[in-house]
Structure formats: structure tokens, C-alpha cells
């Protein structure tokens with residue numbers, strides 16, 4: 001979802017900016033561009049589509065000495081993905097890149113148009129550069145002109161701006177969209193990016209900007225002001241240089257690699273948190289659950305599905321009332337938020353705009369807040385009262401897999417942690433649950449046999465008029481997640497349904513071209529779920545049953561292992577539905593890691 005990079009120094013600006021943009025590809029984009037100021041000479045390049053198009057356009061360009069540069073991958077919000085709408089946007093002698101949404105851009109644009117300013121794009125971003133130049137023309141020094149511009153903007157933004165007349169400076173501002181600056185100890189170089197990865201191998205220390213921060217960098221250093229205009233010192237942290245997990249390791253796609261990685265990352269998630277008779281979260285304040293009578297979980301997309309799974313576990317094991325909310329809905333429906341509720345935001349990235357805003361809402365309403373997140377130092381982690389990191393490692397595939405797996409693992413542990421506090425499970429049952437958790441890494445191992453089976457099976461599911469993924473209890477959120485995976489990367493229509501709901505309408509669609517992926521665990525309502533599938537089979541729907549128990553009414557049958565508990569069946573079936581989507585998508589020739597229209601990190605509402 002739009003990515004920003006910036007560079008100041010003697011190095012090869014073009015290569016550094018393009019490298020940075022490549023590292024941000026996973027966020028999703030439909031056009032890209034860079035602008036470099038060397039002396040008083042501007043060079044700017046933009047291209048629609050993938051970064052190779054921009055690389056092609058810049059192939060004959062090189063900087064020779066000191067320069068400042070900014071770059072951007074754009075995911076269209078205001079205006080189509082065209083070259084004119086791609087960033088950087090030009091005024092008369094300045095360029096800007098921006099991630100986020102300027103909410104008052106329409107009024108600002110109207111005023112500027114009335115004053116005779118010429119706009120080239122349909123974007124909200126372009127107002128920034130024209131406002132800046134208007135302030136310059138009014139006689140303000142460049143930094144004051146930039147400061148005044150930032151103060152005029154409403155909305156979410158991470159902004160970088162370069163201008164002639166200040167050839168050794170990059171101006172920046174951050175509010176609501178992520179941005180950091182990196183440095184090394186032995187050079188004057190400065191590196192900007194929307195996330196850590198572009199800076200790995202370049203910077204050794206980074207400062208994460210906070211909402212309201214703005215300022216400038218030059219050879220001498222970094223000058224930051226907070227939203228009150230008070231100067232503040234950067235707070236540098238060491239940047240981890242481990243890039244190993246960010247490479248494909250021989251797998252065809254990152255998503256495939258990430259499915260295989262689940263066994264290791266779940267082990268990491270469990271590490272140090274499971275004692276023999278107790279679940280331990282050292283990172284949680286011991287009084288976090290004091291005075292709490294209810295838990296409200298809030299998230300988007302896949303993280304929402306893991307939250308739904310959590311609601312079954314929290315109520316079943318910890319007997320605590322739990323509700324689950326889609327973040328974009330909660331934001332605007334004037335909800336009742338009471339201080340005996342623990343607000344839990346779930347996010348792989350920790351940057352999803354809607355989820356972040358609900359977290360702010362909950363904080364403002366005085367609720368205690370907890371974040372389940374995969375990215376340390378992300379906006380949500382920094383904002384919440386407490387956080388649990390899922391430890392999934394960098395997830396590059398746009399379709400989330402290992403992040404979901406680790407979120408559900410955390411929730412299972414958290415439900416037990418809570419049950420300890422509320423004494424809702426016997427010691428014996430708690431010990432049994434802890435033993436089961438230790439078996440999750442084994443349950444998600446992808447065997448050659450299974451993967452081969454999914455490869456063969458996938459060819460039968462490339463047509464038809466839709467898929468229903470069905471399951472009961474916690475297998476209903478898994479069905480939702482299975483359907484989301486399939487539609488994201490195969491572009492085939494798929495829905496997740498509670499098995500028992502099919503007869504209340506959807507069964508009308510049943511015919512041989514309707515594919516039902518039936519989750520039939522042995523240890524959770526098997527007979528009930530089976531009879532729901534039989535109803536569909538009787539109406540000639542094509543059935544693919546996923547179960548440890550053979551099912552004679554199925555057209556296709558994927559045998560899962562005999563497990564001791566439904567949660568182990570849950571994790572094993574999760575892998576099966578992930579592999580099914582992967583193989584269908586590959587057969588259809590789609591870009592598995594970067595599906596059309598999708599972005600990895602959705603930092604606009």
C-alpha cells in the first residue's frame with residue numbers, strides 16, 4: 001500500500017532508491033517513480049506497472065556525486081494508475097512523494113486552482129507540492145514553507161520533499177503512515193523508508209518517526225520537530241541485518257515458502273511461553289486482566305479470521321465474554337466501549353489504518369489495550385498498553401499464511417493464560433492443552449505426499465461457478481480463511497459458511513459446478529457437519545472432503561492424520577486449504593505473491 005524511500009549522500013542514488021522500492025513491492029503497487037536532485041539538476045522517472053518498467057526507463061541514468069533522491073510505489077486511491085498520477089509529483093522546482101490520504105485535499109486544490117495553479121494529476125498528493133511552493137513564493141524560507149504546508153494538511157501521511165534552492169536537504173513529515181530514517185556511523189548518508197527492509201544492508205541504526213513528527217535531514221544531521229513544533233532528538237535503534245528470511249530459498253513463491261515455514265515459526269511463537277503446567281507471557285503486565293469482564297477483538301481480513309477463531313477459544317477455555325469486530329465497521333458505528341473490556345487489536349503489519357484507528361478509539365475511551373502483532377515497533381505495538389509478538393518473521397506473500405498460523409497459536413496460548421487466571425480449567429486439562437500446543441509444529445509440516453496430492457487435485461478446481469468452504473465451530477473461521485485465500489490468489493469466487501447455514505439459502509446454488517470444500521474434523525461436531533455435507537451431496541454439489549475419516553459421499557477426499565484434538569486438526573486443515581489455493585493459483589498462471597488489486601499493508605482506510 002504505497003511505499004516511500006529516500007536517500008541523501010554520495011552513493012548511487014538511483015540504485016539505492018530502486019533497491020528500496022523493490023523491497024517494498026510486497027506492500028502492493030500499480031506504478032512507481034523516483035526523482036533525484038544533483039546540484040540544481042532534477043531527474044525524474046515514472047512508470048506504470050511493475051518496477052522492471054521503471055528500471056528500464058532509468059537504465060541510462062547515473063548520478064556522479066552527492067545527490068538527494070526520493071522514490072515511491074503507488075497503490076491508486078485518488079485517480080487511476082497512470083504515469084501522470086504516479087509519484088513523485090512536481091511543482092515548479094520541487095518534488096514530493098506521499099503515502100496516505102490528504103483528507104482536505106479537495107478544498108486545498110480548489111483554492112490553489114482559483115489562484116491559477118496548474119494541476120497535472122488527479123491525486124490528493126499534488127496539493128502538497130503546490131502549497132509548499134505557494135508558501136515559498138510568499139517569502140518563507142524553505143523549511144518554514146514546508147512547516148506551514150504540513151500544518152495545513154489533514155489526514156494520514158508520510159511525506160518526503162526535495163526542492164531546488166535546498167539541494168542538500170530532504171524535508172519529511174509523518175502522521176498516521178509509517179516512516180523511518182536510517183544512518184550509518186561512518187558516513188553522512190541518510191536513508192528513508194516505509195519499513196525496515198529497504199534499509200537492511202545500508203543503514204545500521206534507525207529512528208522511527210512518531211505521528212506529528214516533521215523536519216529535515218542534510219549532511220550534518222537530522223532535525224525533528226514534534227506536532228507542537230518543539231525540537232526533539234532522534235531515538236536510534238540498531239537495525240537487524242538478517243535478510244535470510246526475506247529470500248525465497250528455492251521455493252517458487254514466497255507464499256509457498258511461508259506455508260512450509262509454519263512449523264518453524266510456530267515453534268518460535270511457543271518458545272519460552274510454555275512451561276510444564278503453565279502458559280507464560282512475560283511481556284504482559286500482571287494486572288492486564290484485572291477488572292476485565294469482556295474481551296473485544298478487532299481486525300481486518302485474515303487477522304479478523306484469527307480473531308474469530310480466538311473468540312471460540314476464549315469463551316470455551318477461559319469463559320470470558322468475547323466479541324469480534326471488523327475494524328472498518330467498528331470505527332463508524334458509535335460503539336459502546338466500557339472500561340471493563342479489554343480491547344485487542346490483531347494485525348500482521350501493525351500498520352493497517354482501520355485497525356490502528358480503532359485502537360486509538362479504544363484508548364481514548366479509556367479501555368486497556370493489547371495488540372497481537374508480527375512487527376515490533378509498528379505503529380500499533382507502540383500505541384497499545386501491551387503487545388504480544390507473533391514471531392512469524394517477515395511475511396512477503398500478500399496472501400497471509402504464517403501470520404495467521406502464529407496469531408491463532410498466540411490466541412490458543414492466551415486463552416489458556418486467561419483460564420489460569422480465572423481458574424476455569426482443571427490442572428489436568430491445562431496440562432493436556434499445553435501438551436497439545438507442543439504438537440502444533442508437527443501438525444503443520446507439509447509432507448511431499450500431501451503437497452503432491454494437492455498439486456494433482458488442483459487441476460479439477462479451475463472452473464465452475466464458485467466454491468463454498470464449510471465448517472462448524474472454530475472450523476467456520478477456518479472456512480472463511482480458506483475461501484479468502486482462494487479468492488485472493490486464484491480470483492475464483494469463494495465463500496466461507498458455517499456448515500449448518502447452507503440449508504438456509506446457499507444450498508439453492510448446489511449443482512455439479514458448485515465446489516464444496518468440507519472441513520470434517522473427527523473431534524468437533526463430526527456427525528453434524530457430515531450430515532450438512534450429505535445434504536449438499538444429495539443435490540449433486542461436487543464435494544471435496546478434508547477429514548481423517550473416509551467419507552463415501554465425497555467426490556474428492558483429502559485424508560488428514562488422526563489427531564488427538566480438534567485444534568491439531570484445525571492446524572493441519574489450515575495447511576491443506578493454503579496449499580489448495582496455492583496450487584490452483586499456480587495452475588491458473590497468476591502472480592501468487594502479488595495478486596492483482598491487493599496490497600500487503602493497507603495504510604489507508
Ligand code: F6R
Pocket residue numbers: 300301302303304346347348349350351352355398399400401484488600601602
Ligand atoms: C489476506 C491478508 C489481509 C490482511 C488484512 C489485515 O491474506 O493478508 O486480509 O490480513 O489486510 O492486515 P494486517 O494483519 O496487517 O492488519
